[in-house]
Amino acid sequence: MARTQILAAIKNAPSYISGEELSRQLQISRSAVWKHVVALRQEGYEIEAHTRLGYRLRSASPRLLASEVLPRLTTKRLGQNYHFFASLPSTNRTAKELARQGAPEGTLVVAEEQTAGRGRLGRAWVSPRNCGIYLSLVLRPAVPLGMAAQVTLLTSVSYCRAIEQVTGLKPMIKWPNDVLLSGKKICGILTEVHAEMEAVNYLIVGIGMNVNHQGADFPEEVRPVATSLALEAGKTVDSTQLLLAFLACLEADYDRWLSDGFGSIREQWLARAAGLGRPVQIVAGQRQWQGRLASIDEEGALLVTDTDGATHRVYSGEVSIRPEGGTGYDFGD
Ligand code: BTN
Numbered sequence: 001m002a003r004t005q006i007l008a009a010i011k012n013a014p015s016y017i018s019g020e021e022l023s024r025q026l027q028i029s030r031s032a033v034w035k036h037v038v039a040l041r042q043e044g045y046e047i048e049a050h051t052r053l054g055y056r057l058r059s060a061s062p063r064l065l066a067s068e069v070l071p072r073l074t075t076k077r078l079g080q081n082y083h084f085f086a087s088l089p090s091t092n093r094t095a096k097e098l099a100r101q102g103a104p105e106g107t108l109v110v111a112e113e114q115t116a117g118r119g120r121l122g123r124a125w126v127s128p129r130n131c132g133i134y135l136s137l138v139l140r141p142a143v144p145l146g147m148a149a150q151v152t153l154l155t156s157v158s159y160c161r162a163i164e165q166v167t168g169l170k171p172m173i174k175w176p177n178d179v180l181l182s183g184k185k186i187c188g189i190l191t192e193v194h195a196e197m198e199a200v201n202y203l204i205v206g207i208g209m210n211v212n213h214q215g216a217d218f219p220e221e222v223r224p225v226a227t228s229l230a231l232e233a234g235k236t237v238d239s240t241q242l243l244l245a246f247l248a249c250l251e252a253d254y255d256r257w258l259s260d261g262f263g264s265i266r267e268q269w270l271a272r273a274a275g276l277g278r279p280v281q282i283v284a285g286q287r288q289w290q291g292r293l294a295s296i297d298e299e300g301a302l303l304v305t306d307t308d309g310a311t312h313r314v315y316s317g318e319v320s321i322r323p324e325g326g327t328g329y330d331f332g333d
Helices: 002-012 019-026 030-042 066-072 091-100 149-167 229-233 239-260 263-271
Strands: 046-050 054-059 082-085 108-111 133-139 172-174 178-181 184-196 199-209 279-284 287-296 302-305 311-314 318-321
Touching: 002 019, 002 030, 002 054, 019 030, 019 054, 030 046, 066 082, 066 239, 082 091, 091 108, 091 133, 091 184, 091 199, 133 239, 149 172, 149 178, 149 184, 149 199, 149 229, 149 239, 149 263, 239 263, 263 287
Parallel strands: 082 108
Antiparallel strands: 046 054, 108 133, 133 199, 172 178, 178 184, 184 199, 279 287, 279 318, 287 302, 302 311
16 A cells, blocks of 8 residues: 555656655655665666655556556456466466456456466467466356357457557458467467356456567467567567557447447458458368358358358358468468
């Protein structure tokens, strides 16, 4: 509490604020003030200390601390119940535990590093410190189970919109939810559903965002197919700004989806769709077949035209976009 107040006082001061003034305002000793300043520096705040003038904030912490995120959050629900960790095995796992205990919709778990991050199909999601944003949201939409998959589609649209706002880059989406820049993956989305009978109880939407990774931060085997916002923009990206923009975009899109259905998101998804009209290979279970990517339907299923001209709906499976007459690329999903 005292630390939050000291930070606020230092942030709000037009210039230096003396240790004496802080100790008077907070009714604590000057050495206690100093201890809090040391702790704030350890949290990443650059605070100048001048013997005569006192303290001055040189720069805020770049970390996704509650003290940086919450005062700037513009959402009503998403992120308001905020849980930040320096390290976790997996944010999805922690979010699921919180959801089981009744955590409200919008509960957000953010970690600076994951030691057992999980990807789709049981794969690992390597999550090094100081590079990415690893987060999971608890959502409780009152929708039938059949609509749950649409949440991953809408999350990819919201993340694209946030990237566009913050960096000016123009990402694309490969069905169902791979977000791409220069044809390479810049985030992974893992949605886990807890449903009873036909109704969704809660969803955990987990997102691994490749933000400030350099090439060497990626495991060697994914380097050819992965990139980060910093690599694409050619400069460091402000993680706090990106997170705030994403939560604002997602809340707006999610609320529109709840009130108007998937049709309202479909246009936005199609505007960013990778590979429309291109030859694709579909792998669904044991079955593999070739076709041409036509569109997505009103429910979010992929529409693929086969070589006889018949259109098929694809609800799950992996899609590889192939260059005309070539072998194509894949993201290993
Ligand atoms: C994919 O395979 O593309 C999905 C990867 C999802 C990774 C994120 S990182 C945050 C959240 N916690 C996890 O353990 N996984 C998801």
